[in-house]
Amino acid sequence: MNYRIDSDRIYMTLAKGDLINKTFEEYAESNDIGCAWINGIGALENPEIGYYSLEMKTYRHKIFSGDYELLSLLGNITLKEGKYFSHTHITFSDSNYQVYGGHLFDAKITAAGEFIMINGDKNINREMNSAIGLPLWCLENQV
Amino acid sequence: MNYRIDSDRIYMTLAKGDLINKTFEEYAESNDIGCAWINGIGALENPEIGYYSLEMKTYRHKIFSGDYELLSLLGNITLKEGKYFSHTHITFSDSNYQVYGGHLFDAKITAAGEFIMINGDKNINREMNSAIGLPLWCLENQV
Amino acid sequence: MNYRIDSDRIYMTLAKGDLINKTFEEYAESNDIGCAWINGIGALENPEIGYYSLEMKTYRHKIFSGDYELLSLLGNITLKEGKYFSHTHITFSDSNYQVYGGHLFDAKITAAGEFIMINGDKNINREMNSAIGLPLWCLENQV
Numbered sequence: 001m002n003y004r005i006d007s008d009r010i011y012m013t014l015a016k017g018d019l020i021n022k023t024f025e026e027y028a029e030s031n032d033i034g035c036a037w038i039n040g041i042g043a044l045e046n047p048e049i050g051y052y053s054l055e056m057k058t059y060r061h062k063i064f065s066g067d068y069e070l071l072s073l074l075g076n077i078t079l080k081e082g083k084y085f086s087h088t089h090i091t092f093s094d095s096n097y098q099v100y101g102g103h104l105f106d107a108k109i110t111a112a113g114e115f116i117m118i119n120g121d122k123n124i125n126r127e128m129n130s131a132i133g134l135p136l137w138c139l140e141n142q143v
Numbered sequence: 144m145n146y147r148i149d150s151d152r153i154y155m156t157l158a159k160g161d162l163i164n165k166t167f168e169e170y171a172e173s174n175d176i177g178c179a180w181i182n183g184i185g186a187l188e189n190p191e192i193g194y195y196s197l198e199m200k201t202y203r204h205k206i207f208s209g210d211y212e213l214l215s216l217l218g219n220i221t222l223k224e225g226k227y228f229s230h231t232h233i234t235f236s237d238s239n240y241q242v243y244g245g246h247l248f249d250a251k252i253t254a255a256g257e258f259i260m261i262n263g264d265k266n267i268n269r270e271m272n273s274a275i276g277l278p279l280w281c282l283e284n285q286v
Numbered sequence: 287m288n289y290r291i292d293s294d295r296i297y298m299t300l301a302k303g304d305l306i307n308k309t310f311e312e313y314a315e316s317n318d319i320g321c322a323w324i325n326g327i328g329a330l331e332n333p334e335i336g337y338y339s340l341e342m343k344t345y346r347h348k349i350f351s352g353d354y355e356l357l358s359l360l361g362n363i364t365l366k367e368g369k370y371f372s373h374t375h376i377t378f379s380d381s382n383y384q385v386y387g388g389h390l391f392d393a394k395i396t397a398a399g400e401f402i403m404i405n406g407d408k409n410i411n412r413e414m415n416s417a418i419g420l421p422l423w424c425l426e427n428q429v
Contacts, residue, residue, distance in 0.1 A: 001428070001429045002423070002424070002425040002426070002427060002428050002429075003425050003427050003429070004408075004410070004425045004426055004427060005427070006406045006407070006408065009323075009404070009406065011321075011406070011410060011423070011425055012425070013422060013423040013425055016417070016418065023429075026429070027429065030429070035154075037152075037182065037259045039182070039323065039325070039360055040360070041360050041361055041373070041374075041375040043338055043340070049240060051212055051236065051237070051238045051239075051240065052186055052212065052254055053210075053238070054186070054210060054253055054254055060238060062240060064240075067339075067340060069337055069338065069375060069387070069388050069389055070375070071358070071360075071375045071376065071377050071387040071388070072214070072215045072234070072358045072360050072375065072377060073360075074182055074183070074184050074214075074215050074216075075184055075257075076257060076259075087184070087255075087257065088184075089184040089212060089213070089214045089215065090214065091214050091215060091234050091242055091358070091377050091385075091387065093337065093386070093387045093388050094337070095337045095339070095346060096337075097335060097337065097348060097350075097386045097387060097388050098386070099234075099242045099377055099385045099386060099387045100236070100240045100241070100242060101212070101214040101234065101236045101240060101242045102212050102214070102236050102240050103212055110340055111338055111340055111418050111419075111420055112373075112418070112420060112422055112423075114361075114362060114373065114423055116323045116362075116404075118152075118259075120149045120152065120154070121149070122147075122149065124147070124154060131159070132159065132254050132255070133254075134254055134255060136156060136255055137145070137154070137156040137255075137257055138145075139145040139146050139147040139154055139155070139156055140145070140147055141145060141146050141147065141148075142144070142145050143144045143145075143146070143166075143169070143170065143173070178297075180295075180325065180402045182325070192383060194355055194379065194380070194381045194383065195329055195355065195397055196353075196381070197329070197353060197396055197397050203381060205383060207383075215357070215358045215377070217325055217326070217327050217357075217358050217359075218327055218400075219400060219402075230327070230398075230400065231327075232327040232355060232356070232357045232358065233357065234357050234358060234377050234385055242377075242385045243379070243383045243384070243385060244355070244357040244377060244379045244383060244385045245355050245357070245379050245383050246355055261295075261402075263292045263295065263297070264292070265290075265292070267290070267297060274302070275302065275397050275398070276397075277397055277398055279299060279398055280288070280297070280299040280398075280400055281288075282288040282289055282290040282297055282298070282299055283288070283290055284288060284289050284290060284291070285287070285288050286287045286288075286289065286309075286312070286313065286316070
């Protein structure tokens with residue numbers, strides 16, 4: 001992974017074989033960021049993605065074998081139990097331009113991996129919401 | 144809905160049952176923002192989405208029953224006839240990772256709803272374009 | 287195309303018939319920008335999209351005839367062989383809300399075309415990576 005820091009934005013290019021979410025978390029850890037919002041495109045292989053069942057309070061998992069275009073990655077880096085955590089959702093397309101997507105567990109970049117991280121100074125902490133079964137953002141102001 | 148203001152960015156987490164576009168518009172109204180660009184991910188139910196027919200100058204509507212992962216929400220808040228208006232497009236996936244999408248009329252968050260709003264100081268006004276049949280952004284500079 | 291410059295952000299609305307990537311490149315050229323990250327939604331026609339085969343080191347191409355909602359455009363403007371180059375990926379939906387997507391060669395806007403460009407001062411250069419067969423971002427810092 002190569003990067004450039006441009007005030008509160010980080011441009012990142014991941015290399016073939018780099019795990020997407022893991023690389024984001026490693027960057028966050030070594031640069032001690034507050035929080036980040038992420039956007040990205042590129043190409044990836046064998047993405048492991050999920051669908052959350054609110055009823056079962058668990059994720060279904062599936063690994064899509066093969067190479068895909070990464071059409072959109074949107075997500076963020078926050079703190080879960082004191083550790084940096086990438087929460088990202090993706091859409092990706094196959095060679096027939098069919099699109100699949102879900103919650104990204106992780107995937108490796110194949111050809112290009114072009115990302116922008118927009119950083120905030122303060123951490124966002126996640127806390128387990130027992131009704132939902134997931135650790136959700138804790139933000140100060142309520143409407 | 145909970146939020147944090149971080150200079151010109153707003154982090155927002157919507158709770159189960161919150162309507163997405165409506166919540167954005169209520170936030171804009173109570174905080175008197177200029178304009179905003181929005182990104183988000185999460186999970187939602189029963190999204191009502193549309194496809195615009197330029198020929199008919201109307202939207203087709205469909206409500207997708209059930210629970211879906213929200214893979215991408217991109218859009219903006221501008222002024223339409225003097226009122227804040229959310230214009231957002233989404234992609235979402237079912238439990239088989241199939242992806243659907245369209246113009247979002249509105250949908251309720253189910254599990255998580257994580258959004259970032261990037262605010263501009265000045266309003267963007269929409270004006271009806273009779274050839275298109277939609278209220279389009281009015282911006283000052285033309286190329 | 288109409289636009290507004292708001293410090294390092296540019297709001298852009300493309301008109302019916304404007305080519306998306308070409309318009310971004312023309313804007314970059316005439317405004318001598320460093321680099322940009324782009325987000326957008328709208329509606330488009332006859333998109334020419336691609337899927338990159340790492341094995342063949344070429345893109346498959348396809349033109350999707352007809353009118354579609356543009357659900358997400360994510361990408362960037364960098365320099366390739368000294369010229370501004372739009373690298374964008376899109377998802378788009380048909381009148382049945384089915385979603386397709388890929389690398390965008392180019393497409394014309396039909397109804398609306400609403401974009402935000404977030405500019406950086408410095409250029410990002412692409413250099414051909416012979417193992418990948420594509421010109422990839424060159425960034426200074428390596429992890």
